[in-house]
Amino acid sequence: MTELILSLDVTGLKEALRIAGACAPEIDAIKVGYPLALAAGLGIAGELAGFGLPLIADFKVADIPNTNTLICEQVFAAGFSAVIAQGFPGPDSVAACVEAAHAHGGECYVVAEMSHPGALTFFSAGVPERLCEIVAETGADGIIAPATRPERVRALRALIGKKKILSPGIGAQGGDPAEIAPLVDGMIVGRSIYGAADPAAAARTYAPYRR
Ligand code: 3DU
Numbered sequence: 001m002t003e004l005i006l007s008l009d010v011t012g013l014k015e016a017l018r019i020a021g022a023c024a025p026e027i028d029a030i031k032v033g034y035p036l037a038l039a040a041g042l043g044i045a046g047e048l049a050g051f052g053l054p055l056i057a058d059f060k061v062a063d064i065p066n067t068n069t070l071i072c073e074q075v076f077a078a079g080f081s082a083v084i085a086q087g088f089p090g091p092d093s094v095a096a097c098v099e100a101a102h103a104h105g106g107e108c109y110v111v112a113e114m115s116h117p118g119a120l121t122f123f124s125a126g127v128p129e130r131l132c133e134i135v136a137e138t139g140a141d142g143i144i145a146p147a148t149r150p151e152r153v154r155a156l157r158a159l160i161g162k163k164k165i166l167s168p169g170i171g172a173q174g175g176d177p178a179e180i181a182p183l184v185d186g187m188i189v190g191r192s193i194y195g196a197a198d199p200a201a202a203a204r205t206y207a208p209y210r211r
Pocket of ligand 1 (some may be wrong): 009058114115168171173189
């Protein structure tokens with residue numbers, strides 16, 4: 001199954017709730033990042049809980065293990081069901097996020113490769129492959145991989161097997177849902193849904209790619 005994950009990167013609480021409510025029947029999860037969490041507070045998880053969808057905290061957690069644990073405890077106490085961490089701080093830092101997530105019955109995803117052009121400065125030369133090894137070593141639940149580079153998603157799939165791949169970069173960043181959906185477990189879509197005049201209708205255009 002390929003899920004549709006709404007990246008809710010708006011900065012108004014009312015707007016966030018209006019868009020989430022309109023899109024809820026068309027999506028499988030909501031991703032909240034710094035834009036909304038900093039604007040509305042971590043309590044946004046409680047506000048969104050009523051829609052009955054998994055809530056992914058995209059905080060790209062990237063600190064020492066103890067700080068990662070403290071961050072993730074806050075994330076899961078607030079009601080999120082998954083957290084996204086960076087893998088470059090190393091396996092012990094990732095393990096701290098995975099342990100906190102699993103202790104709360106949640107999930108932890110690790111950024112293996114980012115989707116924007118400049119990502120290749122550091123997410124190259126074997127680094128994403130090493131990050132996939134860290135995912136395996138730590139028992140993380142999956143990776144974030146770029147919809148803008150389907151060939152890279154295929155290469156990373158070969159390394160992580162049945163673990164999940166969630167993929168941002170569809171729509172506004174140029175990724176094609178028809179090409180990426182068969183390769184991944186979750187399509188992460190932000191602006192092309194929440195920025196549309198009718199977000200629910202925009203979300204429905206992804207229905208053919210939700211399997
Ligand atoms: O480009 P969009 O508006 O569809 O939003 C994509 C979301 O996914 C956004 O929250 C961004 O911060 C996040 N993301 C990437 O776009 C690329 C990554 O490699 C990781 C996360």
